[in-house]
Amino acid sequence: xxxxxxxxxxxxxxxxxxxxxxxxxxxxxxxxxxxxxxxxxxxxxxxxxxxxxxxxxxxxxxxxxxxxxxxxxxxxxxxxxxxxxxxxxxxxxxxxxxxxxxxxxxxxxxxxxxxxxxxxxxxxxxxxxxxxxxxxxxxxxxxxxxxxxxxxxxxxxxxxxxxxxxxxxxxxxxxxxxxxxxxxxxxxxxxxxxxxxxxxxxxxxxxxxxxxxxxxxxxxxxxxxxxxxxxxxxxxxxxxxxxxxxxxxxxxxxxxxxxxxxxxxxxxxxxxxxxxxxxxxxxxxxxxxxxxxxxxxxxxxxxxxxxxxxxxxxxxxxxxxxxxxxxxxxxxxxxxxxxxxxxxxxxxxxxxxxxxxxxxxxxxxxxxxxxxxxxxxxxxxxxxxxxxxxxxxxxxxxxxxxxxxxxxxxxxxxxxxxxxxxxxxxxxxxxxxxxxxxxxxxxxxxxxxxxxxxxxxxxxxxxxxxxxxxxxxxxxxxxxxxxxxxxxxxxxxxxxxxxxxxxxxxxxxxxxxxxxxxxxxxxxxxxxxxxxxxxxxxxxxxxxxxxxxxxxxxxxxxxx
Numbered sequence: 303x304x305x306x307x308x309x310x311x312x313x314x315x316x317x318x319x320x321x322x323x324x325x326x327x328x329x330x331x332x333x334x335x336x337x338x339x340x341x342x343x344x345x346x347x348x349x350x351x352x353x354x355x356x357x358x359x360x361x362x363x364x365x366x367x368x369x370x371x372x373x374x375x376x377x378x379x380x381x382x383x384x385x386x387x388x389x390x391x392x393x394x395x396x397x398x399x400x401x402x403x404x405x406x407x408x409x410x411x412x413x414x415x416x417x418x419x420x421x422x423x424x425x426x427x428x429x430x431x432x433x434x435x436x437x438x439x440x441x442x443x444x445x446x447x448x449x450x451x452x453x454x455x456x457x458x459x460x461x462x463x464x465x466x467x468x469x470x471x472x473x474x475x476x477x478x479x480x481x482x483x484x485x486x487x488x489x490x491x492x493x494x495x496x497x498x499x500x501x502x503x504x505x506x507x508x509x510x511x512x513x514x515x516x517x518x519x520x521x522x523x524x525x526x527x528x529x530x531x532x533x534x535x536x537x538x539x540x541x542x543x544x545x546x547x548x549x550x551x552x553x554x555x556x557x558x559x560x561x562x563x564x565x566x567x568x569x570x571x572x573x574x575x576x577x578x579x580x581x582x583x584x585x586x587x588x589x590x591x592x593x594x595x596x597x598x599x600x601x602x603x604x605x606x607x608x609x610x611x612x613x614x615x616x617x618x619x620x621x622x623x624x625x626x627x628x629x630x631x632x633x634x635x636x637x638x639x640x641x642x643x644x645x646x647x648x649x650x651x652x653x654x655x656x657x658x659x660x661x662x663x664x665x666x667x668x669x670x671x672x673x674x675x676x677x678x679x680x681x682x683x684x685x686x687x688x689x690x691x692x693x694x695x696x697x698x699x700x701x702x703x704x705x706x707x708x709x710x711x712x713x714x715x716x717x718x719x720x721x722x723x724x725x726x727x728x729x730x731x732x733x734x735x736x737x738x739x740x741x742x743x744x745x746x747x748x749x750x751x752x753x754x755x756x757x758x759x760x761x762x763x764x765x766x767x768x769x770x771x772x773x774x775x776x777x778x779x780x781x782x783x784x785x786x787x788x789x790x791x792x793x794x795x796x797x798x799x800x801x802x803x804x805x806x807x808x809x810x811x812x813x814x815x816x817x818x819x820x821x822x823x824x825x826x827x828x829x830x831x832x833x834x835x836x837x838x839x840x841x842x843x844x845x846x847x848x849x850x851x852x853x854x855x856x857x858x859x860x861x862x
Contacts (some may be wrong), residue, residue, distance in 0.1 A: 317733055319644050326463075339490075350473045355681065357526075358441075393511075443494070475561070569586055606636045609632075625811070681705070685701065704719070746763050
């Protein structure tokens with residue numbers, strides 16, 4: 303069989319066809335941002351690079367997270383990370399600290415730990431090597447690691463490539479606008495090089511512990527580096543890395559990528575401290591990736607509706623609440639339909655109808671001569687050829703039952719049905735949960751037990767979108783802002799967008815409800831210091847921050 307899907311993981315192959323390699327359901331919203339910051343700092347704040355440097359900072363992390371969970375419980379083995387007394391004495395002596403000083407430093411950094419909460423609001427129970435710190439400075443950026451036997455190596459559980467893919471989107475989105483690219487690079491470097499006193503402390507601790515806190519500027523790919531793009535020149539220089547995995551996107555040309563770059567630059571150009579901008583940055587990145595996933599899905603389902611109807615009334619208006627709930631359902635339905643259509647195409651690729659009868663006979667014959675005691679194990683080739691070799695035994699048995707149907711025609715139909723069913727179930731568990739994580743952590747979805755999810759605006763996302771839409775301007779009429787949300791992101795709020803999008807005609811809801819939704823958005827903007835009202839008819843969206851030196855001038859020049 304010569305199918306192009308990744309061996310053993312059929313559903314993952316479908317998602318990679320649609321969105322790229324790879325998005326994972328375990329990656330939380332803030333981890334997309336942290337991974338992206340690790341990537342861009344590891345390139346020296348340059349886009350269109352072939353690889354980036356990573357750092358582990360294992361000893362520093364053991365110092366910070368001393369006493370925290372250290373992997374799965376094992377008999378007769380300590381399940382908590384230890385930081386040796388010898389290292390504590392070394393730090394006290396070389397940094398001229400008392401025991402109390404050292405404990406205070408440890409507590410300070412421990413308080414920077416980013417809390418990861420489940421959908422139910424429960425704190426995640428992670429080991430120390432999967433914990434992250436608030437990035438006050440690039441010195442506090444480090445990559446996820448995992449203990450493997452006696453060594454600690456890089457891991458991709460929660461840094462699953464989402465940040466790498468966002469880096470590629472920005473690379474492609476600035477390909478034809480190098481001035482915009484340079485502005486983002488400069489602004490990111492400025493953001494991550496503040497709080498120099500924190501950087502100095504971290505570097506001193508790491509130096510005592512004989513490790514590096516800074517990203518080493520190295521023009522050579524080395525152990526610990528991660529590939530971003532395997533260009534022709536890169537493979538000529540490093541032919542031995544040809545088979546290494548790399549992050550990939552299905553499309554390098556996409557109008558949306560430029561929009562993402564413009565939005566990010568507008569936010570970064572505002573003179574906002576890392577403490578405040580981090581939540582806005584997380585919301586914006588999650589929103590961008592979410593829009594990308596919907597847009598990619600819509601390419602396969604062109605008749606779909608990608609409108610995002612936002613409830614600004616906190617569920618107080620039943621009509622508006624229902625519209626926001628249905629809008630979220632439509633988004634999930636779009637992704638499911640796209641996934642199903644791609645699944646059918648890949649099934650035909652690995653099980654073409656013309657070769658079905660001969661392939662089925664071949665697989666049956668191999669199973670009949672197999673000597674394994676367990677029947678399922680005798681049909682390994684069958685599962686491998688369908689790219690389902692990593693299935694659990696129960697699902698393998700379902701496929702085997704289909705293969706052993708009375709006739710080859712029956713077997714063909716049943717195998718296809720079973721593959722589609724298994725793939726659909728996997729998609730519901732993984733791909734749809736990615737959308738839910740992005741929308742929840744991005745602050746634009748409200749979910750509660752027993753109530754359908756709906757689109758909303760968190761303060762963080764709304765603030766980020768104000769900067770993105772203003773793009774260097776000091777102010778903008780409210781109606782113009784609202785229209786820009788629709789034109790740019792397909793977001794519907796008030797009566798004008800409801801009419802233009804067709805929602806009003808389709809739903810037959812009184813225009814008064816849309817007007818109330820619009821009025822509440824004004825109130826929300828005003829409470830966040832983002833809007834000034836001069837009368838019922840006149841309201842201006844405003845930027846409450848000064849732009850970085852040169853940023854405002856650049857933004858006006860690039861966008862006007």
